[in-house]
Amino acid sequence: MGKYLFAAAMALTVPAQAQVVGISSAVQNDVRLKKPGALPRPVALRQRISIAEMIQTGAKSQLQMLLLDKSMFTVGPNARLTIDRYVYDPARNARSMGATVTRGAFRFLSGRRTQGGTSTINTPVGTIGVRGTMLDGVVGENAALIAAGEAMTRRVRGDPETATLIVLRGPGRATQGDVSPGVIDITASGRTVTVDRPMQAVYVPYPGGPVIGPFPLSNSGLMQLQAVLFPALAQRLGLQPPVDPDQTFAPRSDIWPPPGTVQEDGRGPGRGPNPLGRPGDLNGDAGPPRGFAPGVPALPDLPGIQPGRPAQRPQTRGPAVQGNAGADSAQPAPIGAASPPAKDSPPSSDFEASPPPVRDDPAKQAQPDGNGQQQTGSQPKTGKNPSRPAPR
Amino acid sequence: MAVRDRILFSLIAAAACVASPAFAQSDPVAELDALVGDTVDPVSGVAAARAAIGAGELTIAVATLERLLMAFPRADAALLLHASLLCRLDDRAGGRAEVAALKSGLFPESAWGEAIAACGAMPRPAGN
Numbered sequence: 359m360g361k362y363l364f365a366a367a368m369a370l371t372v373p374a375q376a377q378v379v380g381i382s383s384a385v386q387n388d389v390r391l392k393k394p395g396a397l398p399r400p401v402a403l404r405q406r407i408s409i410a411e412m413i414q415t416g417a418k419s420q421l422q423m424l425l426l427d428k429s430m431f432t433v434g435p436n437a438r439l440t441i442d443r444y445v446y447d448p449a450r451n452a453r454s455m456g457a458t459v460t461r462g463a464f465r466f467l468s469g470r471r472t473q474g475g476t477s478t479i480n481t482p483v484g485t486i487g488v489r490g491t492m493l494d495g496v497v498g499e500n501a502a503l504i505a506a507g508e509a510m511t512r513r514v515r516g517d518p519e520t521a522t523l524i525v526l527r528g529p530g531r532a533t534q535g536d537v538s539p540g541v542i543d544i545t546a547s548g549r550t551v552t553v554d555r556p557m558q559a560v561y562v563p564y565p566g567g568p569v570i571g572p573f574p575l576s577n578s579g580l581m582q583l584q585a586v587l588f589p590a591l592a593q594r595l596g597l598q599p600p601v602d603p604d605q606t607f608a609p610r611s612d613i614w615p616p617p618g619t620v621q622e623d624g625r626g627p628g629r630g631p632n633p634l635g636r637p638g639d640l641n642g643d644a645g646p647p648r649g650f651a652p653g654v655p656a657l658p659d660l661p662g663i664q665p666g667r668p669a670q671r672p673q674t675r676g677p678a679v680q681g682n683a684g685a686d687s688a689q690p691a692p693i694g695a696a697s698p699p700a701k702d703s704p705p706s707s708d709f710e711a712s713p714p715p716v717r718d719d720p721a722k723q724a725q726p727d728g729n730g731q732q733q734t735g736s737q738p739k740t741g742k743n744p745s746r747p748a749p750r
Numbered sequence: 751m752a753v754r755d756r757i758l759f760s761l762i763a764a765a766a767c768v769a770s771p772a773f774a775q776s777d778p779v780a781e782l783d784a785l786v787g788d789t790v791d792p793v794s795g796v797a798a799a800r801a802a803i804g805a806g807e808l809t810i811a812v813a814t815l816e817r818l819l820m821a822f823p824r825a826d827a828a829l830l831l832h833a834s835l836l837c838r839l840d841d842r843a844g845g846r847a848e849v850a851a852l853k854s855g856l857f858p859e860s861a862w863g864e865a866i867a868a869c870g871a872m873p874r875p876a877g878n
Binding site: 378380381383384386403404406420422424426427428430432446448465467468469492527528529530531532533534539556557577580581584588590591593594595596597 | 848
């Protein structure tokens with residue numbers, strides 16, 4: 359009797375513990391999957407991916423993941439993606455998904471039209487509510503650098519580790535086929551901004567910072583975004599991402615100067631060639647606070663993504679800014695309980711610290727030559743791509 | 751086997767079916783495996799994308815082409831079709847930007863005409 363009860367219990371509990379939500383449908387270079395409490399392992403094509411497993415990509419690496427409802431996630435180099443929640447009922451044609459992207463570029467594409475369910479993507483600055491759509495996003499340094507080239511956001515200083523740029527790609531109102539126009543709701547800093555037109559972007563420079571947009575992303579910004587997301591294709595087309603794609607993630611200190619830094623010319627903090635703007639350019643913007651936006655939990659698996667912060671931060675939540683890079687009311691606030699690592703300390707990259715050392719294997723350093731074949735890659739570099747066009 | 755055991759076996763089987771809906775329905779994971787198998791080369795990948803377009807599943811066609819382009823970034827025909835799809839999804843700026851980035855204009859007239867129809871008039875890439 360007892361053995362039957364045990365078997366019945368297992369039948370009920372095992373699928374919940376390892377619920378497959380999708381498969382890896384395309385893998386380029388160094389991509390790993392980290393199960394909770396385990397070390398990351400290389401991902402193979404068609405590998406099953408379950409809830410709570412973190413996808414990690416290395417330099418010049420990329421993964422496409424198909425979910426059971428044929429929705430798609432693509433992540434570019436140096437990205438971190440986890441599917442936290444996923445329910446798909448083919449009989450009712452309903453899907454509900456919750457994902458978290460803490461670093462890197464991503465594209466989400468809704469699959470078949472569903473009748474119900476909610477989809478959300480969490481980022482370090484807030485949450486994206488997805489209603490049947492295709493959207494691109496970038497978290498981190500590339501987001502800050504792309505935003506630095508946009509007229510609406512070029513004067514806004516962004517956190518190189520948490521700055522987030524989100525772009526609705528479609529479908530728009532004039533779409534064809536069996537698809538509905540897409541809408542995204544971006545909730546950050548206590549505000550929600552709805553985007554319902556393709557190529558409209560929203561930028562949040564740091565957790566608790568102003569929600570800027572929606573504004574039209576420029577063609578050059580779009581091309582940089584594509585270059586970040588699709589490195590092999592970008593190489594083929596001669597597109598340049600803001601940050602050198604050979605570079606494995608490491609926070610840059612040169613784009614996040616602490617307040618009070620005086621430049622050689624004697625001007626105020628952050629002035630000079632810093633492409634990410636300077637504190638104070640956005641009225642009342644005294645720099646980013648510590649911690650994450652309300653409702654966005656800190657991610658213990660990624661200690662390296664919490665950057666060093668200046669001693670002061672905005673206390674009040676800024677308004678959504680539409681059509682004008684307006685003000686975010688900022689006041690000094692007490693330092694949060696969580697103490698982020700010092701800026702000068704080396705990043706605790708979960709990717710680099712985790713065996714097996716795939717990047718040490720010369721075969722794994724190979725790069726696509728444009729025909730799906732592999733060739734020896736170049737040595738990792740540091741710093742941003744020198745050929746990146748200067749911010750306007 | 752005792753009647754009691756048979757009843758227990760039946761209960762266990764029922765529980766397993768409830769816990770794993772995939773057992774009782776078509777296997778969605780197997781469908782995904784088949785999709786991946788459609789993009790082993792540019793010809794089959796474009797064909798699979800066109801099949802999805804024919805079924806009105808434009809976003810699935812986009813995903814198919816992006817999967818293809820990850821492995822075969824020189825598949826310009828796939829990129830041109832991808833650009834056309836973006837335009838059909840009302841992302842005309844994105845589609846036209848992809849066409850502008852193309853280095854080669856060596857496409858079949860039908861493919862170029864399809865892109866023009868979706869994205870509007872635009873200069874054809876001049877390179878070979």
